[in-house]
Amino acid sequence: MSLSNSYKRLLLAITMMVALSACQSTPTTLYQQVGEQAGLERLVDAFIKQIGQDEVVFPYFKQTNVSHFRAGFITHMCDVLDGPCTYEGDNMVQIHTGMKINEHDFNHTVDLLIAAMNEVRLSHSLQNKILARLAPLRAQIIKI
Amino acid sequence: MPRYTLKKRVGMILSLSVLSCVSIALKAKTLTIVDQFGNPVEHAVVELLQSTAQQPVTKTPAIMDQVQKQFAPKLLTIVKGQQVSFPNSDDIRHHVYSFSPAKPFELKLYAGTPKAPITFEQPGVVVLGCNIHDSMVGYIYIAQSSAHFVSDEQGNVTLPDTTTSYWLWHPEQAQEIIERTEHDWPAGHSNSKVEIKLTKPEPRNTFGEMFKEHHGN
Numbered sequence: 001m002s003l004s005n006s007y008k009r010l011l012l013a014i015t016m017m018v019a020l021s022a023c024q025s026t027p028t029t030l031y032q033q034v035g036e037q038a039g040l041e042r043l044v045d046a047f048i049k050q051i052g053q054d055e056v057v058f059p060y061f062k063q064t065n066v067s068h069f070r071a072g073f074i075t076h077m078c079d080v081l082d083g084p085c086t087y088e089g090d091n092m093v094q095i096h097t098g099m100k101i102n103e104h105d106f107n108h109t110v111d112l113l114i115a116a117m118n119e120v121r122l123s124h125s126l127q128n129k130i131l132a133r134l135a136p137l138r139a140q141i142i143k144i
Numbered sequence: 145m146p147r148y149t150l151k152k153r154v155g156m157i158l159s160l161s162v163l164s165c166v167s168i169a170l171k172a173k174t175l176t177i178v179d180q181f182g183n184p185v186e187h188a189v190v191e192l193l194q195s196t197a198q199q200p201v202t203k204t205p206a207i208m209d210q211v212q213k214q215f216a217p218k219l220l221t222i223v224k225g226q227q228v229s230f231p232n233s234d235d236i237r238h239h240v241y242s243f244s245p246a247k248p249f250e251l252k253l254y255a256g257t258p259k260a261p262i263t264f265e266q267p268g269v270v271v272l273g274c275n276i277h278d279s280m281v282g283y284i285y286i287a288q289s290s291a292h293f294v295s296d297e298q299g300n301v302t303l304p305d306t307t308t309s310y311w312l313w314h315p316e317q318a319q320e321i322i323e324r325t326e327h328d329w330p331a332g333h334s335n336s337k338v339e340i341k342l343t344k345p346e347p348r349n350t351f352g353e354m355f356k357e358h359h360g361n
Contacts, residue, residue, distance in 0.1 A: 048351075048354075051351065052351050052354055052355035052358065053355060053358050058351065058355065058359065061351040062279075062350065062351055062352040063213045063277040063278070063279035063280070063350055063351075063352060064276065064277060064278070064350060064351050065274075065275065065276060065277065065278035065349050065350060066278075066349055066350060066351055066354055067349055068275055068276060068278070069351075090237065090252075094237060094254060095237070097235070097236065097237065097254070097255055098234065098235030098236035098237070098255045099235075099236060100235075
């Protein structure tokens with residue numbers, strides 16, 4: 001009887017341990033997969049370089065304050081990718097109203113972001129997850 | 145014939161008296177502002193120090209617009225107590241700010257959403273920027289009275305004959321941006337030349353500046 005009891009307790013302990021370790025290995029956030037703050041900074045810096053050297057998108061950004069854009073984009077990405085940030089800047093509609101961005105220029109900018117993600121060596125599956133998070137914002141950015 | 149002569153003489157007298165009137169009205173001093181290389185300086189502000197005239201403040205707000213990601217005008221001169229509105233003629237948003245002691249403020253300007261004008265009570269200099277577009281720089285000079293003048297392309301300002309001393313200021317001056325230098329008018333002269341040391345503006349924190357080599361300018 002007692003042996004059977006100890007066995008049960010041992011089993012319970014093992015189950016709990018497994019459950020706990022499962023807790024610890026909860027699927028990481030996209031923010032963590034990107035490499036948290038440092039990883040986001042690398043990504044956004046690569047994106048800034050892509051924009052700065054691109055003839056199509058550069059005119060939109062020529063007069064833009066680089067530090068303001070960098071800080072805002074990092075925080076926004078951190079928020080969208082479930083990181084510990086709350087983006088409190090202007091929303092996507094406020095930012096893009098009046099820019100009248102067409103399909104071509106929008107898609108081209110997405111290509112620049114993909115190029116930046118390649119540059120900082122994010123896996124393609126992670127890139128797809130990030131793009132899936134950003135995709136719903138398209139309607140708030142384009143043709144307004 | 146004699147009547148004609150009389151008419152001619154009356155006409156001459158009349159035109160002479162008109163001319164003398166004009167010359168009295170035009171009696172003024174000319175100040176020429178040059179930089180450290182002797183080149184004429186446009187957009188220098190000259191404010192008379194001895195003027196104590198208290199004019200009623202203009203009710204209509206002055207306008208500092210935003211056009212194609214630039215302040216328009218780049219330099220606005222007003223009198224203390226006057227209001228300035230910031231209409232934003234661009235389709236896109238701007239975020240105008242001032243850190244200047246004479247009037248710190250910030251104004252988020254979304255297209256088609258006008259904001260109430262701002263009153264500038266303190267005389268001095270306000271430097272304007274835009275948080276979003278760092279290429280945008282503007283200046284508001286708030287004078288004590290309406291006795292202030294802006295130099296033309298030749299660096300000249302016409303001042304009243306009574307001028308004895310004045311302040312000089314320029315948006316690109318080498319010294320502190322909010323400082324105005326005091327000068328005395330040289331006694332007995334109707335023309336005077338004054339030098340102001342200018343400096344090249346700091347590069348802006350923009351994509352345009354950061355990637356200018358890539359785009360060949």
